[in-house]
Amino acid sequence: METIRAGLKEKIIGKKIAGVEVRNKKVVQGCHKNDLAKRLTGESIDDIGRIGKLMTFKLDGGGYFLIHLKMTGQLIYTAGERLLAGGHSDNKGTIIEDIGGEPPNKYTRVIFIFEDESKLYFNDMRLFGYIRIVDDQELEKIKKDMGPDALSPEFTAEYLRQALSGRKSEIKKSLLDQKIVAGIGNIYADEILFASGIRPDRPANKISKKGSEAIVEATRDILRKAIDCKGTTFRNYTDANGDKGNFSSMLKVYGRKEGEKCYECGGAIRAIRINNRGTKYCPKCQR
DNA sequence: CTTCTTGTTACTGA
DNA sequence: ATCAGTAACAAGAA
Numbered sequence: 001m002e003t004i005r006a007g008l009k010e011k012i013i014g015k016k017i018a019g020v021e022v023r024n025k026k027v028v029q030g031c032h033k034n035d036l037a038k039r040l041t042g043e044s045i046d047d048i049g050r051i052g053k054l055m056t057f058k059l060d061g062g063g064y065f066l067i068h069l070k071m072t073g074q075l076i077y078t079a080g081e082r083l084l085a086g087g088h089s090d091n092k093g094t095i096i097e098d099i100g101g102e103p104p105n106k107y108t109r110v111i112f113i114f115e116d117e118s119k120l121y122f123n124d125m126r127l128f129g130y131i132r133i134v135d136d137q138e139l140e141k142i143k144k145d146m147g148p149d150a151l152s153p154e155f156t157a158e159y160l161r162q163a164l165s166g167r168k169s170e171i172k173k174s175l176l177d178q179k180i181v182a183g184i185g186n187i188y189a190d191e192i193l194f195a196s197g198i199r200p201d202r203p204a205n206k207i208s209k210k211g212s213e214a215i216v217e218a219t220r221d222i223l224r225k226a227i228d229c230k231g232t233t234f235r236n237y238t239d240a241n242g243d244k245g246n247f248s249s250m251l252k253v254y255g256r257k258e259g260e261k262c263y264e265c266g267g268a269i270r271a272i273r274i275n276n277r278g279t280k281y282c283p284k285c286q287r
Numbered sequence: 288c289t290t291c292t293t294g295t296t297a298c299t300g301a
Numbered sequence: 302a303t304c305a306g307t308a309a310c311a312a313g314a315a
Contacts, residue, residue, distance in 0.1 A: 053293095053294075053295095068294080068295085069293085069294090070293080070294050070295070070310095071292075071293050071294055071295095071311095072292090072293075072311090072312080072313090073293095107312095125311080125312055125313075126292095126310075126311045126312055126313085127310075127311060127312085128294065128295080128310060128311075129294090166303095167304090168304080169304075169305070173305095176294090178294090178295080185293060185294070186292090186293065186294080187293065232293080233293075275305095275306095276306080276307075276308095277292095277294095278291075278292080
């Protein structure tokens with residue numbers, strides 16, 4: 001999300017929305033399903049922020065719209081001219097994941113059209129994601145209900161230790177809980193715990209002071225590196241230039257299979273389930 | 288055919 | 302009140 005946010009910010013800050021085409025009303029929240037275009041047309045994008053995995057678009061007339069991509073959502077920006085079929089776009093830095101072909105495609109749910117005819121496509125195969133209109137008050141409440149962003153200075157070892165106290169369930173479950181820390185998903189949870197040397201099934205309240213320090217450090221380190229690599233994508237990732245720049249090749253445990261050799265110690269990787277999510281770890285490197 | 292998948296929330300029962 | 306487990310959302314890949 002941070003990769004997309006940073007890329008998008010360069011493209012659409014200050015641009016005025018000339019129109020919005022809603023192809024699937026299911027993804028529209030916070031206003032009447034038919035009123036998204038009415039609400040947004042004529043507004044300019046003042047700023048793009050992010051709370052964990054939730055992207056916030058500040059409107060110059062007041063209020064925000066939020067976009068959550070959930071599992072399979074995409075935000076794809078294209079400059080004014082339509083693209084040649086099969087070719088790569090000229091819009092540097094934009095993220096294109098190769099699902100459904102060039103937009104608009106059958107997974108395109110909403111299209112934002114800007115005054116200069118550039119467009120932002122919200123695609124989502126599984127329809128879990130959403131676009132939501134909120135006022136300042138509602139955004140504050142959403143912020144309040146979430147933990148500090150994983151990359152923010154508020155996410156400290158002291159904070160984490162405090163937040164974990166009394167939680168008897170697995171540490172990985174807590175890392176995935178957006179109310180404790182916002183922005184960590186299944187892939188990075190596994191990678192963070194591997195880098196911390198902590199087993200994902202350790203009870204959260206049994207994590208030592210040193211352990212929480214290791215987790216906070218690993219979180220910053222892993223996320224920073226992943227952002228440097230322009231993020232991790234499940235499969236078929238390319239950026240707009242067709243480059244494969246990604247974090248997937250740096251993954252140490254996520255995506256490995258039961259019994260495969262750990263890259264660090266050569267021991268056997270274990271595959272378990274935590275919080276109903278596939279979980280990989282190395283029992284030798286992680287205690 | 289079955290099981291799995293980048294996320295979150297509502298519900299159940301303890 | 303809090304916690305654990307599960308289903309649900311929907312579509313596809315393996």
